Amino acid sequence: MSRKTTEREMVAILDFGSQYSQLIARRVRELKVYGKLFPYNIRSAELAEISPKAIILSGGPASLTAEESPICEKGIFELGIPVLGICYGMQLMGKLLGGGVVSSSAREYGKANLCVDEESGLFQGLGRDLTVWMSHGDRVAKLPSGFERIAHTANSSIAAMKNKEKQFFGVQFHPEVIHTPRGKEILENFLYRVAECSPTWTMKSFVERSLAELKDRVGEEKVICALSGGVDSSCLAILLHRAIGSNLIAVFVDNGLLRKDEGRTVKERFESYYHLNLKFIEAGERFLEGLEGVVDPEAKRKIIGKEFIRVFEEEARKEKGIKFLAQGTLYPDVIESRSAFGGPSATIKTHHNVGGLPEDMDLELIEPFKDLFKDEVRMVGKELGLPEELIQRHPFPGPGLAVRIIGEITEERLFLLREADKIMIEEIREAGLYGEIWQAFAVLLPVKSVGVMGDERTYENVVALRAVTSTDGMTADWAEIPHPVLGRISNRIINEVKGINRVVYDISSKPPSTIEWE
């Protein structure tokens, strides 16, 4: 079957629900090939239309020996495209193509020694013995016709297989995880040697292509976007500004819940320095009025989310003839909203994100980052020449300080928290720890404690310091900030912020806690 040429080379990853599916896409992209996840049941005709250079079948929690298990269309193996099946993906390939899959009596979980039987192709240049990461109960016990074994372990007589003619490969282990130390080279062999992909997916090429596409799509029309000053919306605004200049209207809403000097910095950076067409809206009073007396975290989020959309809509309506709304949606948002098997997960907190779509405004959506991971957006920022300080900025939640003041939000409490937070970040930067930490911030607690200052009794507020390390915000560990640094932060807060007489450090991980307190 002849292969259509696509604009950019793509590897289609069929997602069978493995916790590592996203990781496969990341690894493929690290090898500068554009990897994209698709539901496992994508029609083979649709895949033929997309015409990927290669297909990867992910692992998954299901068992092919059970009555119902997720199965892809067999036609996928008739497209003339190289396929790599990983774990469940290998077993599925084995079963669909006529081999045999059995439940293993000996489950393999964790590190295993892989004996390579054939060093060419997938294992080219990697030697005969490899450490790999296994996590499976089932295994391929009988090779499908046309296949041969290319590696084994003590527990899996067929730990890797190939069909040379069709360029199909299966590996029982997980090359995408770091516990398979040479896994990336195995994927590299598959992508470059087997599928003949070329390493052309770079953020430079992404920016060039996006600029051309944006110019083409938007023409002389106007685009509006919300600018929060965070990494995603800043990169988005600068990219659009480069593409369409002053036809981009960036709206910054100061909701009164920002950190110290945050609004001023955004104004200076984007208006004075980058010359964006920036609408700077001071709406603090409106938000604080709406929040008066509110203590419930979800109620706070709802009020702030609604008010934000109201303010944004009002501003958008003042501008005439806007056709597009740009949003900084990222790839994980897209993946999470359509998991492999559907089914909602429990709502821990409803994350309110700045930039919600005005419902009845009839604006067309522009989402240039909807295929990118967060670190790729950071690389786009670098490519666009944004300062490192902005690119490496810690995440800041849409509802801002509202979810870091436990209990009622008042001007006075906002002032206390802003001052404490500023000191914490200054000291963390000073200690050279900012870049190692995912997020660091102060939380104002709804309790007062007794203290003594200059022989006098005080009865004042308590601040909690929170700092975590994480790779994606989904799980997190409390950061082991050296005690002298914690000591300096505490000293400065108590001495410099009148109204706070006690500082505590939060040593909870996520799970079971969350990163924010509310």
Ligand code: XMP
């Ligand atoms: P949690 O607290 O759920 O936070 O562990 C995970 C990450 O999400 C951020 N966060 C939010 N971001 N709107 C946002 O835009 C929200 O309502 C919100 N709540 C939490 C949090 O700062 C962390 O980075």
